[in-house]
Amino acid sequence: MTAQDAVITVEGLSKSYLVGHESAGPERYGSLRDSLVRQAKNLARKTADMARGRQIIQGDEVEEFWALRDVSFEVARGEVLGIVGRNGAGKSTLLKILSRITEPTTGRVRIRGRVASLLEVGTGFHPELTGRENIFLNGSILGMTRSEIKAKFDEIVAFAEIDKFLDTPVKRYSSGMYVRLAFAVAAHLEPEILVVDEVLAVGDFEFQRKCLGKMKDVSRHDGRTVLFVSHNIAAVKALCSKGLYLESGRLRCWGTVEAAVGEYIGAGSDAFNGTIPRDLPRQYATGEAELRSVQIIDRGGSVVQAVVTGEPIHVRVQWEVAEPLARAMIEVGINDQEGRQITQSFSSDGGAPPIDMKHGPHEIRLEIQDTVFPGRYSLLAGIHRMDGTTVDFVERAFDFEVLNAGSDDPAHYPWTVRGYLRPAQRWTAPVLPSESDNGTPR
Numbered sequence: 001m002t003a004q005d006a007v008i009t010v011e012g013l014s015k016s017y018l019v020g021h022e023s024a025g026p027e028r029y030g031s032l033r034d035s036l037v038r039q040a041k042n043l044a045r046k047t048a049d050m051a052r053g054r055q056i057i058q059g060d061e062v063e064e065f066w067a068l069r070d071v072s073f074e075v076a077r078g079e080v081l082g083i084v085g086r087n088g089a090g091k092s093t094l095l096k097i098l099s100r101i102t103e104p105t106t107g108r109v110r111i112r113g114r115v116a117s118l119l120e121v122g123t124g125f126h127p128e129l130t131g132r133e134n135i136f137l138n139g140s141i142l143g144m145t146r147s148e149i150k151a152k153f154d155e156i157v158a159f160a161e162i163d164k165f166l167d168t169p170v171k172r173y174s175s176g177m178y179v180r181l182a183f184a185v186a187a188h189l190e191p192e193i194l195v196v197d198e199v200l201a202v203g204d205f206e207f208q209r210k211c212l213g214k215m216k217d218v219s220r221h222d223g224r225t226v227l228f229v230s231h232n233i234a235a236v237k238a239l240c241s242k243g244l245y246l247e248s249g250r251l252r253c254w255g256t257v258e259a260a261v262g263e264y265i266g267a268g269s270d271a272f273n274g275t276i277p278r279d280l281p282r283q284y285a286t287g288e289a290e291l292r293s294v295q296i297i298d299r300g301g302s303v304v305q306a307v308v309t310g311e312p313i314h315v316r317v318q319w320e321v322a323e324p325l326a327r328a329m330i331e332v333g334i335n336d337q338e339g340r341q342i343t344q345s346f347s348s349d350g351g352a353p354p355i356d357m358k359h360g361p362h363e364i365r366l367e368i369q370d371t372v373f374p375g376r377y378s379l380l381a382g383i384h385r386m387d388g389t390t391v392d393f394v395e396r397a398f399d400f401e402v403l404n405a406g407s408d409d410p411a412h413y414p415w416t417v418r419g420y421l422r423p424a425q426r427w428t429a430p431v432l433p434s435e436s437d438n439g440t441p442r
Contacts (some may be wrong), residue, residue: 006112007193007225008075008098013107015068015093066249067093071107073244073254077192080219080226082240082257084233084264090249091229095119095195098227113192113225114142118182127171131162131181134170138185152188159210160184180207187214194218195227212239233261233403234308264306274303274379274398284382284390289321289357294332294381294397306401313368317381318361325357325391331382332366334420335396341380342420343370354386371422374404 068090075081083091096102097109099117116138117124124141125134135156139149157163160180162173170178186194194215212235218224230236236243236257243260245253253263274295295303295316307313315332329348333341345366348354355364377400382393 005076006074006110007077008112008227009108009110010074010098011072011108011110013068013071013094013097013109014066014105015090015097015102016064016066016105019063019065068097068104068246069249071246071249071251073251075225075227075242077225078219078223079242080215080228080240081242081244082236082260083227083229083244083246084231084236084260085246088248089246091246092119092197093249094246095197095227095229099195111193115193115195116142116186116189116191117195117197118179118186119195119197125170125178125182128169130169131160131166131173134181135185139189142189142191144189149189152190156181156184156188159188159214161207176207183211183214187211187218190222191224193225193227197229198231215239231403233264233306234405237261276394276397280394284393286389286391288323288325289319289328289383289391291317291319291381291383291392291394291397292361293318294379294394296379296398296400305399306403307372308403308405309374310371310405313372315366315368315379316363317366318363319383319392320361321357321359324359325383325385327354327386328357328391329354329384329386330364331380331384331393332368333380334368334372335378335380336420337376337378342377343368346384348386370424372402373420373422374402375420376401 071090071094083094085091093102095117096119097104098111099115099119101117101119124138126137129137135153136146136149139146139152157166160177160183162177162181165173165177170181173181183196186196196211196215215226215228216239219226226239228236228240240257243253243255243257244251245260245264253260275293276291278290293316296305296307297314297316298304299314301316317330317332319330329346331347332345334343335341345368347364347366378396379398379400380393380395381397383391385391
């Protein structure tokens with residue numbers, strides 16, 4: 001990519017914040033003199049910060065937190081860049097800097113063209129103005145003339161589907177109405193660069209599909225650049241041509257969307273790959289056998305820490321036997337984030353024979369076919385005798401995430417789900433007699 005092709009150039013971008021903390025521990029409850037000294041120091045620090053024009057930070061201690069650290073990349077005209085990463089990775093901070101809402105601490109950003117952003121519900125709207133007035137306000141901010149805005153006005157209203165509430169102050173809008181109008185304004189007022197954060201998750205299923213289709217159109221047919229942040233991996237892969245993966249404020253991958261998503265899904269497998277330390281304290285341990293690793297793997301046998309809802313979950317358990325163990329079984333379960341167990345599977349389920357374990361290493365694999373809803377979970381594992389005696393047990397052996405399926409996938413959940421699993425099921429609707437049958441079944 002040449003410098004002339006790039007509409008966004010980011011070089012060495014970093015952003016830090018000062019975070020205040022209250023004193024913790026025994027010193028918090030010291031003498032009156034200690035309290036007065038601490039308050040005097042806080043007052044002196046805040047006065048000095050005020051005199052120098054710095055931000056006033058509440059708290060006894062101040063810590064410098066880097067939301068972004070030395071990030072560099074380029075985006076070409078007409079590209080759709082998908083930005084992925086876990087919560088707190090720095091995605092929203094990056095978009096706010098690119099949207100000129102937040103200033104970077106160090107580094108440089110060069111943008112060629114007008115930027116329209118959809119970052120948070122209500123961003124860019126005046127709550128006291130009506131929907132109609134906010135459309136003209138946003139167009140004026142983008143540098144459009146009144147006649148140019150009028151030419152797009154009907155398209156915006158039709159896309160947002162809020163014609164009945166067009167002359168109502170937006171402070172009375174629901175979050176879904178806010179998002180529909182905000183996206184319609186951002187997409188139709190012809191900015192060269194469209195920035196969209198995860199805020200689209202507020203909208204309903206059909207509107208999300210409309211938005212994704214519109215973003216495809218503006219990039220492919222109008223040659224506009226789109227920056228798209230989402231935890232919906234299938235949507236990112238379907239929409240984006242390039243990908244960027246952030247982890248703890250640092251750029252971990254920038255390239256094809258497949259490469260960035262692959263890094264994101266496999267994130268953490270090096271730092272925590274399900275290998276159980278030998279010195280891990282065990283609540284139940286006889287010493288006859290010990291679990292060595294509990295992992296989720298893909299079809300090729302590589303460790304992954306994220307799967308897509310609706311797909312089978314492949315678990316690999318490895319253990320080592322110190323003393324021969326007859327008539328034993330392996331347990332694997334799934335816990336939610338709060339440690340509640342939501343599934344339990346034993347190798348002896350369905351009448352399978354018990355395992356006679358010889359001295360040395362062993363391995364077993366399990367395919368969980370239940371549809372697990374999107375969310376964060378962990379695996380537990382155990383080795384038990386058939387009489388119920390526990391030989392070894394690890395409560396939290398492997399952390400993983402279940403991601404939502406794409407909007408076109410039957411396994412997609414466009415609403416907030418309740419519970420954890422979708423059971424195997426079959427629905428039937430009996431044929432009821434019609435009135436013309438005089439109550440007589442056909």
